[in-house]
Amino acid sequence: MTEMFVQLKLGDQRCKSKTLCKSANPQWREQFDFHYFSDRMGILDIEVWGKDSRKHEERLGTCKVDIAALPLKQANRLELPLESCLGALLMLITLTPCAGVSVSDLCVCPLADPCERKQIAQRYCLQNSLKDMKDIGILQVKVLKAVDLLAADFSGKSDPFCLLELGNDRLQTHTIYKNLNPEWNKVFTFPIKDIHDVLEVTVFDEDGDKPPDFLGKVAIPLLSIRDGQPNCYVLKNKDLEQAFKGAIYLEMDLIYNPVKASIRTFTPREKRFVEDTRKLSKKVDLIKGYRPCEKNHHGNVEYNTVP
Template structure:
């Protein structure tokens, strides 16, 4: 364990993000399995970050180079396979299996900089576990050659690999994404995956090459299927729905027309454009409100009593 770098970001009303400050925590100095309340002054701006940190060992999570790939060692692979064999189906029910991902390279990425290059790195997410590669600067065909190991808690999870462009103090730019269900993984087969957009609906630009190995206990995996899924700690921000936006715009139009017609009706009554209509309206107004308009706008109600 080493130094944990923390960045604090803010977002204004225009959804622009800005880094407010940074601080560091020496993880090696903290006791394990104990809640540690830390008050950390921010380095680059006034203010303090108050946080609660609990260190819990998590078996199976690691990052290494290709030369020290865990499952490449026959003896280590045999030991891991033995841990998830059928004879151990009733031991540590939360430890379902292990996933090893080799992030080899990417080709033909989008140029995010004015120089026609990018500074790409990869973020890998499986459940609440998140690991990332180093950044390769000024390159559209980066080679990371890193090995990531994740513990499997739910065999129905999906591995998400996102390529970003590092942009200094600003939020990284999106360069493409792939989502791979664990059950679709074929052990030890290098594959090229076409990068897609953020919604995974359309092809983006570029291909990423991954090689994956999955070892798990089928009995534990089956039992975990009937238990609630682990809650995601990192949630995506709510996206703007074009369908909802179109519906709300239509509502505003209809409400605007209703109010306009009401105003024109009242105007005609006061101007006595129709003697009969104006007389009935004012006689009726003595007993109760002349008109009540109830409009539903988005999630609230607007009442107009005339």
């Protein structure tokens, strides 16, 4: 084996490290963000892989972390022995309460409540520009429906679901079976880390245990969003260069602090760490009717070396 990399999995969230030349003490020194819902999932699965010059990959060792057992708001330094091989993985894991990510039905839309909307707007007002510089704002996306989708199945129908991606955050709808005009009516809330980010919404056809089929995609720069206006977006191909088939209806609200957003513009952009895998969970909503509170934590994972 000439190269090594690490894969991390928490629920449906997957990340992959950069690949390093194999040595006795490789040091990745990378950071990954996961969203941990304490009533949904709690085990971080970690795998160390090796790759030879012929690109053949072999799993060298594994370990697990029970996230629920870790204390909040502190850097937890862990030295994790690897199963199936000698050595250990040194990691720093920090759990930080986060109110930025949620999935809900339209009837419990967070910004639909005037009191809650006022509280959120107050959090990002100019008077709070110097508080929590990483908390720039929130994006709320209502995924309403799609129309005239491509028929991906032999029956002349599709089993569509939507995947939403913003930076390293990835959320998805449930699947609506045998329908070319699905109505999801779901609300997704994302934390804003870079006001220059682009929201990507991709429609897939669920295909059992096989990778889902592509049904179309749209890319929406955050700065182009007009608050509270329902919009119809023509679905495009994977390269976003040509129209594909069908359209999707979205309604978006963006609330952010312009001072914090400007300062973040001059800092390095967050690396895209999410592994580009199409083996997605398509069974049910991630969180049905759930509003983020103490149980929603931002898992910050750093790892350094395998002695």
